Amino acid sequence: MKLKGAEIIWECLLREGVNLVFGYPGGAILPTYDAMTKYPQIHHVLTRHEQGATHMADGYARATGKVGVAIATSGPGATNMVTGIATAMLDSSPIVCITGQVASSYIGTDAFQEIDISGVTLPITKHNYLVTDVEDLAYTIREAFHIARTGRPGPVLIDIPKDIQNAETEFVYPDEPIVLPGYRPASAATEAEIERALDLIHAARKPLILAGHGVVMSGAASELMAFVEKAQIPVALTLLGKGGMPEGHPMVLGMMGMHGEAYVNQAIQEADLLLAFGMRFDDRVTGNLATYAPHSRKIHVDIDPSEINKNVRVDLGIVGDLRTVLSQLTPRLRPKQHPEWMAQIREWQDDSFKRDIVNRDAGGKLYAAHVIRDLWEYTGGNATVVTDVGQHQMWEAQYYPHKRPHTLITSGGLGTMGFGLPASIGAKLARPDEEVWAIVGDGGFQMTLAELATAVQEKAAVNIAIINNGYLGMVRQWQEFFYEERYNATPMFSPDFCKLAEAYGIPSRRVTSRDQIKAAVEAARAHNSGPFLIEFVVEKHDIVYPMVPAGADLHNMIRRPLAAPDMV
Amino acid sequence: MKHTLSVLVENKPGVLNRVVSLFRRRSFNIDSLTVGRTHTPEISRMTIVIDGTEQDADRIEKNLYKLVNVIQVDHLTDKPNVIRDLALIKVAVDNTNRSEVMQLCDIFRAHIVDVGPQSVVIEITGDEDKIESFADLLRPIGILEMVRTGVVAMGRGEHLLTSNGYRPQPGANGNGHKSVI
Ligand SMILES: Cc1ncc(C[n+]2csc(CCOP(=O)(O)OP(=O)(O)O)c2C)c(N)n1
Ligand SMILES: [Mg+2]
Numbered sequence: 154m155k156l157k158g159a160e161i162i163w164e165c166l167l168r169e170g171v172n173l174v175f176g177y178p179g180g181a182i183l184p185t186y187d188a189m190t191k192y193p194q195i196h197h198v199l200t201r202h203e204q205g206a207t208h209m210a211d212g213y214a215r216a217t218g219k220v221g222v223a224i225a226t227s228g229p230g231a232t233n234m235v236t237g238i239a240t241a242m243l244d245s246s247p248i249v250c251i252t253g254q255v256a257s258s259y260i261g262t263d264a265f266q267e268i269d270i271s272g273v274t275l276p277i278t279k280h281n282y283l284v285t286d287v288e289d290l291a292y293t294i295r296e297a298f299h300i301a302r303t304g305r306p307g308p309v310l311i312d313i314p315k316d317i318q319n320a321e322t323e324f325v326y327p328d329e330p331i332v333l334p335g336y337r338p339a340s341a342a343t344e345a346e347i348e349r350a351l352d353l354i355h356a357a358r359k360p361l362i363l364a365g366h367g368v369v370m371s372g373a374a375s376e377l378m379a380f381v382e383k384a385q386i387p388v389a390l391t392l393l394g395k396g397g398m399p400e401g402h403p404m405v406l407g408m409m410g411m412h413g414e415a416y417v418n419q420a421i422q423e424a425d426l427l428l429a430f431g432m433r434f435d436d437r438v439t440g441n442l443a444t445y446a447p448h449s450r451k452i453h454v455d456i457d458p459s460e461i462n463k464n465v466r467v468d469l470g471i472v473g474d475l476r477t478v479l480s481q482l483t484p485r486l487r488p489k490q491h492p493e494w495m496a497q498i499r500e501w502q503d504d505s506f507k508r509d510i511v512n513r514d515a516g517g518k519l520y521a522a523h524v525i526r527d528l529w530e531y532t533g534g535n536a537t538v539v540t541d542v543g544q545h546q547m548w549e550a551q552y553y554p555h556k557r558p559h560t561l562i563t564s565g566g567l568g569t570m571g572f573g574l575p576a577s578i579g580a581k582l583a584r585p586d587e588e589v590w591a592i593v594g595d596g597g598f599q600m601t602l603a604e605l606a607t608a609v610q611e612k613a614a615v616n617i618a619i620i621n622n623g624y625l626g627m628v629r630q631w632q633e634f635f636y637e638e639r640y641n642a643t644p645m646f647s648p649d650f651c652k653l654a655e656a657y658g659i660p661s662r663r664v665t666s667r668d669q670i671k672a673a674v675e676a677a678r679a680h681n682s683g684p685f686l687i688e689f690v691v692e693k694h695d696i697v698y699p700m701v702p703a704g705a706d707l708h709n710m711i712r713r714p715l716a717a718p719d720m721v
Numbered sequence: 722m723k724h725t726l727s728v729l730v731e732n733k734p735g736v737l738n739r740v741v742s743l744f745r746r747r748s749f750n751i752d753s754l755t756v757g758r759t760h761t762p763e764i765s766r767m768t769i770v771i772d773g774t775e776q777d778a779d780r781i782e783k784n785l786y787k788l789v790n791v792i793q794v795d796h797l798t799d800k801p802n803v804i805r806d807l808a809l810i811k812v813a814v815d816n817t818n819r820s821e822v823m824q825l826c827d828i829f830r831a832h833i834v835d836v837g838p839q840s841v842v843i844e845i846t847g848d849e850d851k852i853e854s855f856a857d858l859l860r861p862i863g864i865l866e867m868v869r870t871g872v873v874a875m876g877r878g879e880h881l882l883t884s885n886g887y888r889p890q891p892g893a894n895g896n897g898h899k900s901v902i
């Protein structure tokens with residue numbers, strides 16, 4: 154069958170099981186958009202900005218574990234994707250970006266809308282391609298999906314010149330296995346590694362598991378549960394590890410790191426064995442490396458060999474797929490209890506409990522922490538929550554315990570403001586049966602709010618919770634702590650968000666006190682024909698406690714005072 | 722300390738760029754980098770010399786493996802090896818010192834590849850130390866120009882770096898991971 158390059162693109166997407174793509178047309182990708190008519194099985198979501206398309210593809214990928222697809226034209230279309238690609242790169246999210254390119258004969262001439270996007274995205278993609286022959290197209294797309302989803306997943310970009318989209322060739326879908334001689338993702342641990350790991354685990358008196366994004370991505374949630382139940386080792390979660398094990402399970406302590414629970418960080422510092430499962434000892438979870446977990450042996454299981462010994466020297470590095478490695482380990486574990494260690498942790502936990510704002514009377518004020526705790530309650534803790542970046546993101550992580558993998562979607566590695574709304578639309582369209590909430594700040598929301606129109610056009614029933622504190626709150630917090638309260642460039646004017654919603658035809662509520670939360674959340678949950686927006690007008694000068702100042706020792710946290718004067 | 726890495730890469734457009742970009746991004750310092758063909762047309766071979774610790778070399782090796790087009794990396798420093806650099810050196814000569822230059826060439830097994838009325842071009846191969854000591858001796862005579870290829874390296878004897886033995890191996894420990902137990 155003779156097909157045009159443009160048609161081959163869609164044929165290949167179909168064979169990859171794609172039924173939803175996010176994109177924005179333009180000159181250099183027009184042949185591909187034209188060919189779309191022949192492929193009604195694939196639904197195209199027209200975004201309002203190419204950044205939105207990449208975040209939606211990312212949200213889709215994180216909600217499903219499948220590869221998300223974003224399409225854009227050459228030049229500005231492609232450069233608009235850069236932030237979304239980098240976001241996916243730092244959180245190892247599998248997306249494939251397809252960009253149009255000027256015709257081959259124009260490449261290198263600074264032609265209209267020509268940008269060397271494979272050069273631009275070289276350091277922020279797992280791999281990328283410039284297709285130079287229509288014969289290579291099908292192979293390339295297949296390879297791109299394979300690379301995006303296997304090993305340590307990540308974004309792959311395919312740049313396709315316009316003449317290649319127009320060129321015709323005999324279409325044969327390659328069905329032999331993909332052979333990439335230099336690409337050999339790891340899978341399992343060796344026998345010697347398993348034995349050494351078991352020795353370390355059995356010898357430990359104060360062991361602690363650090364569970365990261367790898368748990369979610371390798372689909373190892375039930376394997377981790379089995380391991381934990383048998384070994385009786387408590388679990389600390391990274392931000393992206395949330396959902397990897399149900400919070401509320403007695404062995405799950407909560408989040409670690411800069412805004413993690415103080416008792417979790419204390420446990421890390423006191424542990425005699427750390428089992429790092431699919432996490433990468435990012436500076437946001439370790440604090441000062443020189444004083445990090447000084448008493449512990451360390452076992453690090455990761456799919457990416459370059460992560461082993463990168464930030465923290467470990468005693469045993471196992472390169473492999475976490476799910477496989479856990480199923481190698483668990484049957485050979487000796488069941489064990491660690492009563493003294495658990496009692497010690499519970500004691501630290503008690504102190505944190507007393508300081509926790511949710512255990513205090515709000516005195517008529519509306520605190521973001523209360524908003525999120527109530528949202529958790531009224532959604533039965535079952536929603537998929539997509540956040541933006543800032544204080545509200547950390548409050549979500551602290552006050553919305555997740556039960557299932559893929560239900561917290563947030564930009565961890567890059568910390569991309571503007572991620573929340575578009576990613577939530579991608580997540581909702583990917584899994585229409587899930588209740589999806591976008592929790593965003595007044596700042597980040599305004600970076601990509603144009604996608605409200607996309608949500609309406611697609612009837613994506615996301616519930617948008619704007620945590621409006623009138624500030625770029627997280628930056629304001631740093632200014633308060635570390636820059637003597639000079640609030641430069643952080644107070645922020647915002648439009649009337651409810652009127653804005655109205656302009657888009659989106660129903661909305663404004664909540665200014667805690668007693669209004671329940672009704673607003675219920676109204677949002679009852680509305681399923683499209684998005685719903687709630688503006689929560691919260692305390693302006695609130696702070697995310699506790700906090701490890703950047704580069705400080707993990708155990709030296711700034712704690713919420715035991716009794717804040719305005720809170721007793 | 723200097724570390725020498727031999728790297729087999731797929732001979733595809735942009736591969737050199739990917740390797741160089743990796744070194745810049747991770748702020749690894751390259752001392753010398755050469756690239757050329759092998760006996761297999763689809764495969765090129767790079768020799769990369771870095772100045773750093775054993776740990777740096779290890780990190781570089783693992784990061785090289787993250788590039789899809791990198792097939793095999795061999796850390797040659799601690800293995801018996803042959804390391805060669807080639808230099809062309811143009812030296813100013815006249816009747817008073819021509820024979821002195823020729824004698825030096827003899828001792829270092831260098832060749833005069835061009836003779837002009839006021840200069841000669843000398844070709845010398847060897848490891849970096851040899852070329853440096855040769856250049857030091859020529860300097861007082863008068864070096865007009867010098868160019869070096871950068872080093873190429875190969876393991877001695879049985880030690881082979883081939884792409885043949887390396888097929889995707891499920892169950893193996895992944896690229897660049899050495900069990901340390
Ligand atoms: C694109 C981008 N620009 C700047 C920042 C730096 N930054 C981190 S948090 C933050 C403030 C976010 O403010 P807002 O969205 O209102 O959320 P809040 O912290 O108030 O909850 C800023 C500016 C960022 N993370 N991303
Ligand atoms: Mg704000």
